[in-house]
Amino acid sequence: MQPLMITAAICGAEVFRDQSPYVPYSPAELADEAVRCFEAGATMVHLHVREPDGTPSQRADLFAATMASIRARCPILVQFSTGGAVGMGVDERADAVKLRPDMATLSTGSVNFGDDVFSNPTPLVRQIARRIRQFDVVPEIECFDSGMVDTALRLARDGEIALPAHFDFVLGMAGGMGGSERHLDFMRSLVPDDCTWSVAGIGRFELPLARHAIAVGGHVRVGLEDNLYLSKGVLAKGSFELVAAVAQLAAEAGRKLATVDEARAILRLPSRPLA
Numbered sequence: 437m438q439p440l441m442i443t444a445a446i447c448g449a450e451v452f453r454d455q456s457p458y459v460p461y462s463p464a465e466l467a468d469e470a471v472r473c474f475e476a477g478a479t480m481v482h483l484h485v486r487e488p489d490g491t492p493s494q495r496a497d498l499f500a501a502t503m504a505s506i507r508a509r510c511p512i513l514v515q516f517s518t519g520g521a522v523g524m525g526v527d528e529r530a531d532a533v534k535l536r537p538d539m540a541t542l543s544t545g546s547v548n549f550g551d552d553v554f555s556n557p558t559p560l561v562r563q564i565a566r567r568i569r570q571f572d573v574v575p576e577i578e579c580f581d582s583g584m585v586d587t588a589l590r591l592a593r594d595g596e597i598a599l600p601a602h603f604d605f606v607l608g609m610a611g612g613m614g615g616s617e618r619h620l621d622f623m624r625s626l627v628p629d630d631c632t633w634s635v636a637g638i639g640r641f642e643l644p645l646a647r648h649a650i651a652v653g654g655h656v657r658v659g660l661e662d663n664l665y666l667s668k669g670v671l672a673k674g675s676f677e678l679v680a681a682v683a684q685l686a687a688e689a690g691r692k693l694a695t696v697d698e699a700r701a702i703l704r705l706p707s708r709p710l711a
């Protein structure tokens with residue numbers, strides 16, 4: 437089994453300080469949290485950025501400041517969101533890819549997102565895929581439902597996405613696919629054998645799906661973007677506590693954690709940052 441890669445999704449675009457005082461907003465807060473997650477066992481940080489008042493943003497200068505601050509302090513891989521927040525346009529979502537992070541997300545379909553719609557018509561997906569390729573960045577294919585895996589494989593046949601690829605299954609979100617082990621087992625059955633995958637369980641599904649992924653050889657994403665609670669009614673004091681909980685599950689299962697160099701090899705990334 438591959439060593440376990442843990443990705444920390446530290447702020448997202450849909451959680452705010454009125455829900456948890458531990459959601460980081462500024463580049464300095466995001467970098468502090470990324471470092472804490474690295475020290476707790478994460479090999480990658482999935483990054484959104486915020487305006488000073490917490491408004492979701494995709495501003496390249498905020499991404500640049502955050503990535504520089506993280507890289508000055510630890511070697512954790514930096515993955516930018518191109519999903520942004522519900523309702524953002526493609527140019528805004530994909531602009532910061534030019535900064536050449538280690539990875540950038542690529543959602544391959546639309547999905548009901550709570551009461552909203554996270555809109556990803558196929559032409560938009562192709563546009564973001566091309567932009568990611570233009571800057572030699574490696575995509576992480578975000579799938580909120582099984583049809584998104586099929587779309588990714590179709591885009592791969594069209595040459596828009598290189599295979600093997602790394603998939604992230606976002607499961608248990610209201611409006612999307614459910615968060616049971618059966619849902620995860622079905623999703624992982626769809627990707628080619630030479631591809632890799634992680635699971636991001638939403639809310640109460642986060643740690644149970646992490647445990648299952650650890651057992652069956654997948655990788656794990658956790659963090660306040662996906663779940664604010666360490667246990668029922670107990671807020672996590674940061675994504676690092678959720679990373680530490682997954683590291684503990686891995687230790688109990690006898691699964692070693694990946695180093696950053698091992699993660700680079702597993703994810704087929706260059707041996708050092710592009711920028």
Ligand code: KMH
Pocket residue numbers: 448449450517518519520521522541542543549554578
């Ligand atoms: N905030 C969601 C609407 C991604 O980061 O690529 C989309 C999202 C996916 O979070």
Ligand code: ZN
Pocket residue numbers: 445448449482484517519661
């Ligand atoms: Zn995200």
